[in-house]
Amino acid sequence: MDSHSTALDLGAMVRAMREAYHRGDNAMEAARALLNDDANLPFAVLVAYDLQAGTYAASAGAHPERTEAWCTQLAALLRPYVETSPSSLLEVGVGEATTLAGVVERLGVPLRWAGGFDVSWSRIDAARGWLAERQVDAATFVGDLFAIPMADGAVDIVYSSHSLEPNGGRELEAVRECLRVARRAVVLVEPLYEFASPEAQARMSSHGYVRGLREAAESLGARVVDHRLLPYTGNPLNPSGVLLLEKTDDSPAANDLVWRCPLTHAPLTPEEDLYVAADTGIAYPVLRGIPLLRAEHAVVASRLARHAGR
Numbered sequence: 001m002d003s004h005s006t007a008l009d010l011g012a013m014v015r016a017m018r019e020a021y022h023r024g025d026n027a028m029e030a031a032r033a034l035l036n037d038d039a040n041l042p043f044a045v046l047v048a049y050d051l052q053a054g055t056y057a058a059s060a061g062a063h064p065e066r067t068e069a070w071c072t073q074l075a076a077l078l079r080p081y082v083e084t085s086p087s088s089l090l091e092v093g094v095g096e097a098t099t100l101a102g103v104v105e106r107l108g109v110p111l112r113w114a115g116g117f118d119v120s121w122s123r124i125d126a127a128r129g130w131l132a133e134r135q136v137d138a139a140t141f142v143g144d145l146f147a148i149p150m151a152d153g154a155v156d157i158v159y160s161s162h163s164l165e166p167n168g169g170r171e172l173e174a175v176r177e178c179l180r181v182a183r184r185a186v187v188l189v190e191p192l193y194e195f196a197s198p199e200a201q202a203r204m205s206s207h208g209y210v211r212g213l214r215e216a217a218e219s220l221g222a223r224v225v226d227h228r229l230l231p232y233t234g235n236p237l238n239p240s241g242v243l244l245l246e247k248t249d250d251s252p253a254a255n256d257l258v259w260r261c262p263l264t265h266a267p268l269t270p271e272e273d274l275y276v277a278a279d280t281g282i283a284y285p286v287l288r289g290i291p292l293l294r295a296e297h298a299v300v301a302s303r304l305a306r307h308a309g310r
């Protein structure tokens with residue numbers, strides 16, 4: 001496909017997905033049908049989740065007992081890694097921060113930094129509302145879990161809550177990137193295909209969900225310390241489990257987060273309305289207060305340094 005037809009196809013895909021969503025159908029399924037492919041195109045994952053923005057917060061508000069059970073379970077998995085000293089915690093694919101807020105509230109220990117990012121701007125917008133209502137202090141930004149805009153070992157713990165899920169076929173890349181950014185541990189809470197019933201496996205395959213996360217981690221040399229189904233799961237046809245990977249980095253925790261350009265890994269300096277990599281002349285914009293730190297948002301702006309105040 002040349003770039004022109006790609007742009008047209010993506011346009012057609014957004015329209016088809018929006019129509020499907022507003023009809024009450026599965027938007028990702030509409031994209032797969034359009035492409036005649038079982039895997040979920042990253043752009044389709046973005047559109048599908050962006051269309052749903054607001055629904056997780058509404059659901060968490062309507063069913064606080066589910067959020068309570070989910071976040072209590074996750075906090076118990078994370079606590080051993082954060083209770084010894086004030087630590088930093090990052091949720092990849094944070095959605096509307098209904099999990100992040102609940103985890104921070106339930107950990108019961110002071111954190112040095114908590115944050116989360118999502119591929120969808122609309123979900124981060126919803127996340128900011130949810131965090132503000134609960135007065136939970138956590139940073140949020142738009143980012144891609146396959147190119148996290150942070151330095152190696154930038155945070156103590158990286159965790160997920162069903163965000164690797166729709167990225168079937170890209171397990172190795174996803175686990176590698178989480179391991180790169182974590183200093184102490186990676187805690188992946190994802191549907192575990194290997195432990196699922198045949199019915200659940202069929203459903204997971206048809207949705208293009210991840211599988212074989214443990215094999216991916218082991219092939220990268222990661223140390224697996226826990227891998228099992230969890231007692232509380234939202235949907236038995238999508239059974240949640242944990243894959244816990246420990247790292248052996250004894251270096252002292254960084255005092256400050258170090259942002260990195262997702263394209264070049266050059267240091268990024270946050271400014272009022274942009275993040276700038278001075279040595280490459282690449283900048284990332286901030287939309288309505290939300291940093292856009294995906295490679296797709298890169299603006300090559302070599303003349304930026306000439307502007308006042310820089």
Ligand SMILES: C[S@@+](CC[C@H](N)C(=O)[O-])C[C@H]1O[C@@H](n2cnc3c(N)ncnc32)[C@H](O)[C@@H]1O
Pocket residue numbers: 045046049050056092093094095096097098099117118119120123143144145146160161162163164165166167
């Ligand atoms: C099932 S939702 C879970 C949201 C949140 N973790 C929670 O517990 O409520 C999956 C989330 O992962 C995000 N996601 C999927 N692929 C992503 C990627 N490549 N980079 C960043 N976020 C991603 C989606 O946009 C969506 O918000």
